[in-house]
Structure formats: C-alpha cells, structure tokens
Amino acid sequence: MRLGVFVQTPGHHVAGWRHPDAATGGWPNLALTQQIAATAERGKFDMFFLGDGFATGYDEHPSTIGKFEPLTLLSALAMAMSKLGLAATASTTYAEPYHVARAFASLDHLSAGRAAWNVVTTAYDKSAAVFGRQHPPHAERYAISEEFVEACRRLWDSWEDGAFIADKASGRFVRPGSLQVPHFEGKYFAIRGGLNVPRPPQGHPVLIQAGSSGPGQALAARIADVVFTAQNDVGEAQLFYKRLKDHVARLGRSPEQALVMPGVMPVVGRSERDAHDIFAELNANIDTRQAFTVLSERLGADMSVHPFDGPVPDLPQTENLKSRAALLVQMARREGLPLH
Numbered sequence: 001m002r003l004g005v006f007v008q009t010p011g012h013h014v015a016g017w018r019h020p021d022a023a024t025g026g027w028p029n030l031a032l033t034q035q036i037a038a039t040a041e042r043g044k045f046d047m048f049f050l051g052d053g054f055a056t057g058y059d060e061h062p063s064t065i066g067k068f069e070p071l072t073l074l075s076a077l078a079m080a081m082s083k084l085g086l087a088a089t090a091s092t093t094y095a096e097p098y099h100v101a102r103a104f105a106s107l108d109h110l111s112a113g114r115a116a117w118n119v120v121t122t123a124y125d126k127s128a129a130v131f132g133r134q135h136p137p138h139a140e141r142y143a144i145s146e147e148f149v150e151a152c153r154r155l156w157d158s159w160e161d162g163a164f165i166a167d168k169a170s171g172r173f174v175r176p177g178s179l180q181v182p183h184f185e186g187k188y189f190a191i192r193g194g195l196n197v198p199r200p201p202q203g204h205p206v207l208i209q210a211g212s213s214g215p216g217q218a219l220a221a222r223i224a225d226v227v228f229t230a231q232n233d234v235g236e237a238q239l240f241y242k243r244l245k246d247h248v249a250r251l252g253r254s255p256e257q258a259l260v261m262p263g264v265m266p267v268v269g270r271s272e273r274d275a276h277d278i279f280a281e282l283n284a285n286i287d288t289r290q291a292f293t294v295l296s297e298r299l300g301a302d303m304s305v306h307p308f309d310g311p312v313p314d315l316p317q318t319e320n321l322k323s324r325a326a327l328l329v330q331m332a333r334r335e336g337l338p339l340h
Contacts, residue, residue, distance in 0.1 A: 004047030004087070004261060005040045008063035009033055012265050014294055015285035017062050019278075028068045030076070037077050041084040047116065048081075049208075050074065052089040054127040059293035071103045078111035087116035087208060093141050094122055094131050097151035097189055104205045105156060105197040113201035118208040119223065121145050142215035147186040149207065149223050154182035156204050158194035212240065220258065221247035230263045237262060312337070 009029050010017040023032045037048050050070040070088035078086055086107065090100050108115035121141035128135035136144065163178035184191035209220035210228035220227045227244060231237035245255040269275030296302050306313050
C-alpha cells in the first residue's frame with residue numbers, strides 16, 4: 001500500500017478553518033505545514049503533496065486565496081525530511097519547460113531523489129487573466145502538456161550521470177562528452193540548449209497525472225508513474241482502473257509502471273457518530289457565497305442562479321475540469337443531492 005497526504009493547511013473542507021479545534025494563526029502557516037510533514041514521515045507515508053492554483057479573491061477556497069509557491073515550500077521541507085516523497089503541482093499551460101525542468105531537478109537534488117511533479121493543464125479559465133493570455137480549449141491543453149513533458153525529459157537528460165567530476169589534477173570540471181544538448185522542435189515549444197542543473201538523482205523526477213477525462217487518461221497512460229483519481233462508486237473506480245491499465249499496456253509500458261492512487265477525505269472521530277457530528281459542524285460553518293463560488297468553479301457554470309435547495313440542473317459541457325464536473329453531477333444524481 002502506498003499512502004500520500006494532500007495538504008491544504010486551512011483544510012480541504014471549505015469551512016475547515018472555522019472549526020474550534022482547527023489551527024489558528026496567519027496564513028500561509030509554515031509551522032503547521034512542517035508539523036504535518038513530520039507527522040506524515042513518522043507515520044510511514046510515501047508522499048507529501050501540494051496542489052496549486054493562481055486565482056485569488058474574497059470568495060475563493062481558503063486554500064487558494066493566499067499560499068506559498070509549492071516548490072519553494074517543498075525545498076524548505078526537504079531540509080528536515082529524509083524519506084518523505086515531495087510532490088508538487090506545476091502547470092504546463094502557464095509555464096515554460098526550462099523553468100519547470102530546472103526547478104524539479106533542483107528539488108530532486110536538494111531532497112536526494114524525492115521530487116515528484118504533478119503535471120496539470122490548469123483547468124480553470126480565470127487563471128488566464130493573471131498571465132494576460134487566452135485559456136486554451138480542453139483538448140489543446142492536453143496536447144500542449146504532452147509536448148511540455150517531452151521537452152522537460154529532454155532537458156533532464158542534458159547531462160549524463162556523474163558528469164560533474166571537478167578533477168583538479170586535469171583541470172576538468174565536467175567529463176568531456178557528457179553533455180547531450182537537446183534539440184526539440186514541437187508545435188508549442190522549441191528547446192535548443194541544455195539544462196544548467198546536473199542530471200537529477202532519479203534521472204527524471206516522478207511524474208504524476210490526475211486527469212480522468214479521455215485526454216487526461218491518455219496522457220496519464222503515456223507519461224505517469226502515479227495517477228491520482230477521485231471515484232465515488234466502486235464499480236466506476238474498478239472500470240477506471242482497468243481502462244487505464246489496459247491503455248498503459250497498449251502503449252508498451254508495464255501496467256505496474258502506473259500506480260493508481262484514489263483520493264479520500266476522511267473525517268476522523270472517536271466513533272462513527274462522533275465523525276458524523278464533526279462533519280455536520282463543518283457543514284454548518286459553510287459560507288454559502290464562498291461555497292457557490294467553489295462549486296461553480298468545479299462544475300464550470302454559475303450555480304448561484306439556481307435554487308439553493310433544488311436539484312443539480314442540466315449543465316452544458318465545460319471546457320474546464322471535465323472529469324471532476326461529471327463525477328460531481330453523477331454523484332448528485334445517484335444520491336439525490338440538492339445543490340447545497
């Protein structure tokens with residue numbers, strides 16, 4: 001069994017920070033993050049994972065309004081952790097391959113080979129405004145992502161292992177012939193120079209992918225060492241697992257090369273009744289306006305125009321987070337859930 005902890009210090013629940021027993025203090029909270037990481041390593045967890053996003057505003061989820069840049073934070077944590085895998089999200093839509101390859105190679109060296117990159121296409125179109133760009137359509141974002149990852153792989157292989165010999169007697173800092181300058185020409189990116197970071201201890205940092213749509217699964221089958229997924233039905237989860245593993249095999253990879261890690265948000269109590277009471281208390285503290293902002297983002301449509309106590313309406317297909325929107329709608333229809 002492999003265990004990872006997805007850390008959002010104010011809590012994944014939109015009102016988690018309001019619980020009387022929740023940690024207090026200014027955000028982002030480095031001390032709390034360090035405590036969570038130390039607990040995860042002591043508890044034999046394999047991975048400490050940080051998501052990311054670019055939007056901010058009064059009604060955003062508390063975990064995204066103000067936060068550390070993930071790779072900077074993981075570099076700090078790497079100094080105190082010796083075994084815990086350190087994973088972070090980085091966008092392939094709003095970044096350059098050189099910057100991402102350089103940052104994750106550096107983290108891999110700083111952590112002695114514990115870096116992992118969660119490859120995301122950035123689902124939400126509001127992120128585009130921060131960069132002054134147009135948000136690409138869903139299918140194109142995945143085409144960009146595949147090319148982006150290939151460019152990073154070429155950059156990580158710029159130097160051979162053990163190239164930096166620092167031989168004082170010969171005066172050679174690097175071994176002759178150890179630099180293989182990548183020449184990559186794609187539709188979206190071009191690489192014509194090497195990476196000025198030695199080859200990462202892992203060769204390539206671990207690659208994670210979390211898309212469950214058709215293009216997302218296809219990208220995961222081609223590149224991923226780890227696949228994150230959220231499934232609320234056992235049958236659908238088994239079908240997802242089988243389809244992904246079959247796709248991996250068709251591409252000539254061993255199915256064991258793609259580890260599937262399903263997500264779960266536990267509510268912990270001393271008894272089942274206690275856990276239900278805690279969950280009810282969390283829900284009672286929800287700010288409706290903020291919750292509707294988060295829900296609208298997840299579903300790709302403005303939910304505030306629909307009755308609060310009514311059923312989930314028929315929605316147009318979103319160009320944002322397709323798989324998560326479909327999963328939430330299916331769950332609501334299956335369990336007869338209203339919007340609230």
